[in-house]
Each structure stands twice: as structure tokens, then as C-alpha cells.
Amino acid sequence: MSSLTITRPDDWHLHLRDDAQLESVVPFTARQFARAIVMPNLKPPVTTVALARAYRERIVRATPPRYTFEPLLTLYLTDTTSAAEVQSARASGFIAGVKLYPAGATTHSDAGVTSIDKVFPALAAMEECGMVLQVHGEVTESDVDVFDREKVFIDRVLRKITEKFPRLKVVFEHVTTREAVQFVMSSRAGVAATITPQHLLLNRNAIFQGGIRPHNYCLPVLKREHDREALIDAATSEDVRFFLGTDSAPHAKGAKETACGCAGIFSAHAAIELYAESFERAGRLDRLQAFASERGADFYGLPRNRTKITLVRDAWTPPLSYPFGDSEIVPFRAGEPVAWRMIEEQRA
Numbered sequence: 001m002s003s004l005t006i007t008r009p010d011d012w013h014l015h016l017r018d019d020a021q022l023e024s025v026v027p028f029t030a031r032q033f034a035r036a037i038v039m040p041n042l043k044p045p046v047t048t049v050a051l052a053r054a055y056r057e058r059i060v061r062a063t064p065p066r067y068t069f070e071p072l073l074t075l076y077l078t079d080t081t082s083a084a085e086v087q088s089a090r091a092s093g094f095i096a097g098v099k100l101y102p103a104g105a106t107t108h109s110d111a112g113v114t115s116i117d118k119v120f121p122a123l124a125a126m127e128e129c130g131m132v133l134q135v136h137g138e139v140t141e142s143d144v145d146v147f148d149r150e151k152v153f154i155d156r157v158l159r160k161i162t163e164k165f166p167r168l169k170v171v172f173e174h175v176t177t178r179e180a181v182q183f184v185m186s187s188r189a190g191v192a193a194t195i196t197p198q199h200l201l202l203n204r205n206a207i208f209q210g211g212i213r214p215h216n217y218c219l220p221v222l223k224r225e226h227d228r229e230a231l232i233d234a235a236t237s238e239d240v241r242f243f244l245g246t247d248s249a250p251h252a253k254g255a256k257e258t259a260c261g262c263a264g265i266f267s268a269h270a271a272i273e274l275y276a277e278s279f280e281r282a283g284r285l286d287r288l289q290a291f292a293s294e295r296g297a298d299f300y301g302l303p304r305n306r307t308k309i310t311l312v313r314d315a316w317t318p319p320l321s322y323p324f325g326d327s328e329i330v331p332f333r334a335g336e337p338v339a340w341r342m343i344e345e346q347r348a
């Protein structure tokens, strides 16, 4: 196959940052995706509807007018998020969920949840009004091996949430392990997961290939090959619970290439192409549209997009860096070929 036309995709998990950095990265996403859920881990975090509304306006202003792009927001859950805030988020029409970061789990998560019981009232309100909970699924205890933090989270936290709140819709974000895939597949209805391009394409060897590779470091950290295989099987299966969320997470080059580098991989410049590559390798390009453009919208109860994009099998090489505010970012696959290319598109 040398060309593939699919319904325009949505990105159900994205980091856009703010101000000049936001202006640098939003065009990449707006070019490919019709909608994206923009994560709230700013400094300070987006914890209220008012903060989310203001951030949404900054995103819209930073989006080039030639693109029709709808940013959806999510509230950053804290120990003190009230039921009233949840209800007003639900009523806002542009807040698609509430994001649970265990305190200390990842970039800008220090204001996150310190103990799951503290957020039971907020979760009850979400269950009641149909608000989706998006979960960064890793425990933070320092005695738990960093490669086991996701699977330990399932037993210590996630199972409790899905059982205690049987009608709560839950997205297990950026799943990285075979155990997470199995948990989602065996869960009740209303439990789903996003999968990133890097976790479909790389295993943890990529962090140490010939030396330490800070640009392949993200959280949850890349796992073993048998985990990657389970993710490929899930993404390319007919199971409607698995859908696209890039977790594209830009950090300035200097913040990655340093003694204590930040977690996050920037993939928005080539997101749909990278997914196409991984689906092609699995011999399942026919399932790309369901994963990228249908199941997420269905899960969130939003209409599927009406416009299309076309991908051609014509390799291109991302540059070694892109401008990023007053700095630069090193993109995924910098200086190495990407097999597919999105061509300019018909927009309705």
C-alpha cells in the first residue's frame, strides 16, 4: 500500500505547555488532529474551570487560523478538588475529563493526589455527572522498582477505583505493560486506555543504545519487548478500549540533555506517521482508522470527525531540532527517516 486515506484523527493525550513554547508546538498538532485533550500539568497546574478557560483561550490564540482545531481540556485533580468544580467542569462543554497524577509521579505533578481516599468525593461527583477520569497509572513509592510502578499501581490503586465507582469512566493513560493491557481487556465497560507512538515502536533498549539517550526517556518509562508486543496487539486488535494518545511532551533540549533530564518525548511533528509505521509493521494498517479516529471519540461520547487526511508511503527525515520558545526541541526520530508522510489535506 502506498497511500492511505483515513478519517482525521484526534489526540486524546497531549502536552502543549504555555506562552512562546505553546506557540511553537501547537501548529504541529493542529495540522494533523481535529481535537486534542490538552493535559493540565502547567506551573501552576490547571485545577479550576476558570484556569482551564483562560488556558483554552491561549491555545486558540496560538493556533494558526488555517487549521480547524478544537482543544479540549482536563482539570488537574488535587486532594481538595470539590464536587462543585467537577460539576461546573462537566457543564463547561470544553473540559473532557479530570486527570489524576499521583503526587510526584511525573513532570509537574507535585500538586497531585497524595492518597486516593482523599479524592473519593470528587470521583463520586464525576461518576454521578459522567465525567471521565484520566489516570497517570504509576505508584510513586521509592521502594518500588521504576519498571514495576505501572503494574503495582493496578493492584494498589486502579482496581480499587474501578470497583468502588462502577459507573465511572476511566482512561488508563499511556499504558506501557502487558499487565496494563490485560487489566483493561478484563475490566468492566467504561475502562479504556491510550497508547503512545514511542511505546508501540521502542522498548527500553532504546534508552541505552550505544550510550544514554535522554530523548528516549519518558514516563512511564519504556518497557520490555514483550510489553511492546502486547501494546501492538491491543492497538491493532478489534478491542474498542484502546485508542490514540500521543503524550507528546516537549522539553527544551537543555532540560533533556543534562545531569537530571526531564521525562517526555516530543512526537507531535510526526505523530500519525509514527503510528502508521507501527501498524504497518504489524500488518494492520486497516485498523489505524479505528484506533486513531473512531474509538476515542466514541468513548468520550463525541461525534467522529467528518474530514479526512491522506498518508503516503514516502519517507522523510525530521530535522535535528525545531524552535521551541527561546530554545529548541529535539523531536522523535530526529535525523532519521519516518516511513510515512501526511500530505496536505482536504478540510470540510
Ligand code: NCD
Pocket (backbone or CB within 6 Å): 015, 041, 106, 107, 136, 217, 218, 219, 220, 247, 249, 250, 263, 264, 265
Ligand atoms: C509528561 C510531561 O513532560 O509533561 N512527561 C512524560 O514523560 N510523559 C508528563 C506525563 O504525561 O507523564
Ligand code: ZN
Pocket (backbone or CB within 6 Å): 013, 014, 015, 039, 247, 249
Ligand atoms: Zn502525559
